[in-house]
Structure formats: C-alpha cells, structure tokens
Amino acid sequence: MKNVEANMGLELRGLKKILGGRVIIENLDLSMAKGEMISLLGPSGCGKTTTLRMIAGFLIPDAGTVKVAGKDVTNLGPEKRPSAMVFQNYALWPHMTVSRNVAYPLKIKGLGKIETAEKVEAALGLVNLLHHQDSRPGRISGGEQQRVALARALVQEPDVLLLDEPLSNLDAKLREKVREDIRELQRRLGITTVIVTHDQEEALSISDRVAVMNAGKIEQFSNPQDLYRHPATEYVATFIGALNRFEGNLVEGRIVSGSDVIGIRPEDLILSSQQNDDALPGTVELVIPRGHFFEVVIRREDGIFKAFTNEFIPAVGENVFVKIKKSLRYQNGKLVG
Amino acid sequence: MRSLLRRTGKEGSLANNGSGSSLFGFALSLPPLLLVLGFVGIPILIGFTFSLGFTKGPNRVIAIIGQQIHPKTHWWGTFAAYSDVFHDSRFVGDLVLTLAVTAISTVLVIVIALAIALHQRLVGGRTASVLATLSIVPLFVPVVISAWAIHTFYGGDGFMRSFFANIGINFPTLTSTSTAIVIGSVWTSLPFSILMISSGVQAVPDALIESAKDCGASTLKVISTVVVPLAQTPIIIAGSFTAIGIMGSFTIPLFLGPNQPTMLGVEISNFFGSYNRPQQSLVMAFIVFLAASGIAVLYIWSNVKSAKENGRI
Ligand SMILES: Nc1ncnc2c1ncn2[C@@H]1O[C@H](COP(=O)(O)OP(=O)(O)OP(=O)(O)O)[C@@H](O)[C@H]1O
Numbered sequence A: 001m002k003n004v005e006a007n008m009g010l011e012l013r014g015l016k017k018i019l020g021g022r023v024i025i026e027n028l029d030l031s032m033a034k035g036e037m038i039s040l041l042g043p044s045g046c047g048k049t050t051t052l053r054m055i056a057g058f059l060i061p062d063a064g065t066v067k068v069a070g071k072d073v074t075n076l077g078p079e080k081r082p083s084a085m086v087f088q089n090y091a092l093w094p095h096m097t098v099s100r101n102v103a104y105p106l107k108i109k110g111l112g113k114i115e116t117a118e119k120v121e122a123a124l125g126l127v128n129l130l131h132h133q134d135s136r137p138g139r140i141s142g143g144e145q146q147r148v149a150l151a152r153a154l155v156q157e158p159d160v161l162l163l164d165e166p167l168s169n170l171d172a173k174l175r176e177k178v179r180e181d182i183r184e185l186q187r188r189l190g191i192t193t194v195i196v197t198h199d200q201e202e203a204l205s206i207s208d209r210v211a212v213m214n215a216g217k218i219e220q221f222s223n224p225q226d227l228y229r230h231p232a233t234e235y236v237a238t239f240i241g242a243l244n245r246f247e248g249n250l251v252e253g254r255i256v257s258g259s260d261v262i263g264i265r266p267e268d269l270i271l272s273s274q275q276n277d278d279a280l281p282g283t284v285e286l287v288i289p290r291g292h293f294f295e296v297v298i299r300r301e302d303g304i305f306k307a308f309t310n311e312f313i314p315a316v317g318e319n320v321f322v323k324i325k326k327s328l329r330y331q332n333g334k335l336v337g
Numbered sequence B: 001m002r003s004l005l006r007r008t009g010k011e012g013s014l015a016n017n018g019s020g021s022s023l024f025g026f027a028l029s030l031p032p033l034l035l036v037l038g039f040v041g042i043p044i045l046i047g048f049t050f051s052l053g054f055t056k057g058p059n060r061v062i063a064i065i066g067q068q069i070h071p072k073t074h075w076w077g078t079f080a081a082y083s084d085v086f087h088d089s090r091f092v093g094d095l096v097l098t099l100a101v102t103a104i105s106t107v108l109v110i111v112i113a114l115a116i117a118l119h120q121r122l123v124g125g126r127t128a129s130v131l132a133t134l135s136i137v138p139l140f141v142p143v144v145i146s147a148w149a150i151h152t153f154y155g156g157d158g159f160m161r162s163f164f165a166n167i168g169i170n171f172p173t174l175t176s177t178s179t180a181i182v183i184g185s186v187w188t189s190l191p192f193s194i195l196m197i198s199s200g201v202q203a204v205p206d207a208l209i210e211s212a213k214d215c216g217a218s219t220l221k222v223i224s225t226v227v228v229p230l231a232q233t234p235i236i237i238a239g240s241f242t243a244i245g246i247m248g249s250f251t252i253p254l255f256l257g258p259n260q261p262t263m264l265g266v267e268i269s270n271f272f273g274s275y276n277r278p279q280q281s282l283v284m285a286f287i288v289f290l291a292a293s294g295i296a297v298l299y300i301w302s303n304v305k306s307a308k309e310n311g312r313i
C-alpha cells in the first residue's frame, strides 16, 4: 500500500462539477503514475479546463476527491496545493522582469536571496532564457514568454505540472519545437504532467497516455497506439485520426444494411488494379497528394471510401479494387469487434 | 482606463513616424492650447505680477481699490506681500490645516476606494456591486446639498446628537471642526476615486491573479504584489486629483469647517472679499498653486516611471 502511494502522481475519484446550473463534469475518474505525462484531449467545451482547474485548486469539486502524490488536496486552495500551472496566455506579470517573475514563487515561500537566485538561474537555464533575465515580459516573443511561464512553474518543483493549452498561441512550427522541448524536460525531470489540448496530434505525440474527453466524461484513457488501433468508443474512433464510418454491417468485405456502426481507417483499405479475394470494384473520384502519401476517394457500390496509399496510386476515373483489411465494429457506440 | 493601462509602444510610434505628420499633429492641438493660454495662462501671469507688486497696466484698478498694497521696490518687484502672508500666524495655521486635511482626506479616500474596488474584484457578488453602485451616488449630489446634509447630520442639533442623546450618550458636535471638513471632503471625492480605481483594479486579468495564487501567494500578497502595482497608475491619478481638489476646496470648508483656522480656499476668499486685501489673497493662491503643482509633478513622474517599466518609453 505504502509503495503504491509513493508511486502515485495524481488520482481523481468521482469528480463532479456544476457550473451555471449545468453539470460540466460528471463522475470523472483518472489516475496516473508519478513521472507520467498525460493529455486531456477533447473538443471545445468538453470540460478539459474545468478538470484542470479542479486539479489546480481554482475550482472546488462538488463531489469526488483529488489526490496529489497520495495526499488528499480536495479542499485546499491553489496557494496550498503542490501543483504548478502554465496558463494559456502565460499570465506573466508585466510589471516584473523575467527573473522576478520566476523568483516570485520562491519569494512567497520565503527562500533566501542566494538560494532564490540560484534556483531562478537554474530554471531559466533549463528553458534557455538566461539572456532575457532582465527583460520585461512585454518585450519578449510569445515563445519566450511561454518558456518563462514554464520556468516559473518548474522552479516551484511541483508534484504535478499542469499546462492548459500551452502551445495554442504559438505558430505551427514553433509549436512543434516547444512541445518537444516540454516533453524532453518532463522526461529529464521526471515530473508528473497533465497537459490540456484539443489538438490530437499534439496529444498523441507527447503523452504517455491520453484521456479523450467528451461532454464532461472520459471516453477512453489509454496510450496513443491503443487509442488509434482499438478506440473503445465510436466517439474516440471518429475523434482520433481519420475514419470511414458506415451504418450497417460488414459481410464478406461488403457493407450491408444493419444496426452496427462500422469504422475503417483509411490506411486499412488496400487498393489494387486486380481482383483478389474480398476486394470489390470501385471508381476513383479524387486523388489528393498529402505529402508522403496520397488520399484517394473511391466510390464502391456499397459506399464512398477514403483510402491512404503510397504504393499504388490510381488516376481519377480509373477502376480499382478495394479490400478492407481491418475494421472496427460498434454497437451503441461501444467497440464490439 | 483600460487604454491607460494597456497602452503599448505602438501608439507612440504612430504619433511620430515622420516630422511632417508630427508637425501636423501639433498644429491640430494648437487651437485649444492657445485658448487655454489666453484664458488661463495670461490671467495667471497678470495675477503673479500683481502679487510681486506690479501695480500698473491691467493691475491698476485693483491696486487702487485694494488695501495694504505693496508696490514693487525693485525692477523685478517685491516680496513684501509674501512676507506679510508668512508673518501672519493666521495664514500659517490655515496652511497647516489645509495640508493636514488634504493629506488625511486623500489617504482615507484612496484607502476606502481601494478597499471597495478590491472587494469588488476579488470577492465580487451582490453586496459588492450594490456597495460600488451606492458609492457613486455622491457624484450626482451637488456639493452644497451634501455639505448641508452633513451639517444637519453632525450639527449641534443634528441627527447623530439627537439619536445618541436618546440612549444617553453625548455625541460630539462635529460641525465647525476640521473633522467635518475631512468627512465632507471624503464624501465628495470618493465617487471619482472609486470609479477610477475600480476600473483599474477590474482591468487586472484573472489569470495574473490566479497565477500568483498558484505560486502560493495569500490574498494579501496577491493584492500587494500584483493587483496594486498593476493598478498603480489609476491609483495615483485618483490620489493626485483628489488631493488637488481638496486643497483648493471652498464649499465644504465654508459650510462645515471652523472659522479659525480655516482652509485656504475660504481664507483666500475672505482676504479678497471681506478684508479687501487682494494682493495677500493672490499670494495665498499662488502658494496653493505651488503645492498643487508639486502633486502634479509627482503624478507625471509616476506616470513616466510606470511607462518606462512597462516598456512604453
Ligand atoms: N463559470 C462557469 N459558469 C458556467 N459555465 C461554465 C463556467 N466555466 C465553464 N463553463 C462551461 O463548462 C463547459 C466546459 O468548459 P471548459 O472551459 O472546461 O471547456 P474546455 O474543454 O476547456 O474547452 P476549450 O477547449 O474551449 O478550452 C463549457 O460549456 C463552458 O461553457
């Protein structure tokens, strides 16, 4: 028992939150190991920020418990919790220099001058910002401000690091770099991290596990491969990656009318110019180059299919044979095969 | 208020992106500038020369009517009227009272306004908004009316005394005391300061407050290290406007204050009207003007300082 507790990063049990008379979060459970990095992924308004704010202490849950490193913190305010948050707009104080921003939590803790200076320097070193120590936040770029916010969180040596869409204000290129930097730092420091995002690529590429949220509930909490290959619900299947979705059943490689929902990943469709077992003929309607692969839209008699291919690239109007290699079957939204 | 706080360097560069357009901008502001110079600047200048004993030209008539006029003895004038005033123990008492009432009232106004604004910002809720709305009411009540109301409330036969007499307590008569001036000044100055300060405090983004809490700061620390510094400019504007207003106030001390010593606003009027000593009256006016300029300089200095800190200059 003791060991389990020591290894615990964060545990949410039966969390519930009502805001503005509406149930925003309903009976949410989630537990993660120490040193793990997870994402809360979901569409806008599904309750990601609300969940994160309950972990940080800005919102007190209406029911349920929040445990950080084995300690119940449910009724503590944010100033008493061992968590540190990186806000979406960085929330740096414009009247303080970069190093005073980072030093702030240490000053509040009453740390000595010398120790504070050392820790601030170390934190700014981690995010490569030593040269901006004396700049005002308003004078540095968005990416740099983001790193200051990260340094201010890291300097607190929190038990849990919380990031609310930390990359959404950065341009695409920078976003990719910064997210790798965050992941690298997180691994190196072994810091338990929760990152909120609505960008699935971001979630899948930097987290150990991803909690896919929908309407205040976690649909599936699993590692990226699992989420993609075995989406537990129809919602997850459509939310993560591309999917051909049909209402009906799959019989001998053909969609027939029925009560199930069939999901097929575009890369699970095999195209060829020759008839082979289970392959059905269709006409190519569209070919879209997508960089390292092509997206091909084919009309079969049982439906329109989107396939990803990089071996056999047909031409528009050509007749091809399409074989379904793998499919997902859902009943009432749940995976059954 | 928002724009005062959020102003960035960009606007500055807009204004002087080329000498041609800056000249044009200056020309645009010229008419009102000339108007102010003509209707305020010139009278001030004439008044100042009169206080130095220039009794000719535009000052000729007043020099004939007024008593105890000191004509100039040097080419630059004379300080005789100034010396008159400073050797008058009456004036010295007035000056002390004026400065004390101004300082105490201003501090009270800022503290109360800040408390209301902070309560509204950090706690919120119904009571806060009701309180904030109520505190604006004096803005719509003419000063004479409120002075009279305060008079009947705290006077010898006023509400407070009558009320407390019923329960056997002898409540002091506050009218004709400097305390009453402070009460009246706070009452009349509060609304503007509350409007100013609460809009400044309101403009501090939630995330900046929350991030401080997340760093472990108590509410008091959040206020002293984040909210107040970020609302510094409106607080200083409110403070200096309040101080200047109270220093030169007339109605409140006339209705509520003691006869002796009284605030300089009233004394200036006495010297000018009742005692017919316009030169000494002007000297006092210039002393008040000087003190107010001191506050104005403080105000500008702090604005420039915060602009520098925020990288606007
Ligand atoms: N204080 C509040 N009062 C009422 N409703 C609220 C409040 N805060 C949030 N909500 C509602 O709760 C729902 C979840 O909000 P939340 O901010 O957690 O969503 P999110 O998943 O973070 O979305 P986004 O990706 O847009 O940030 C939304 O429908 C929102 O309107």
Ligand SMILES: [Mg+2]
Binding pocket: A048, A049, A050
């Ligand atoms: Mg959100």
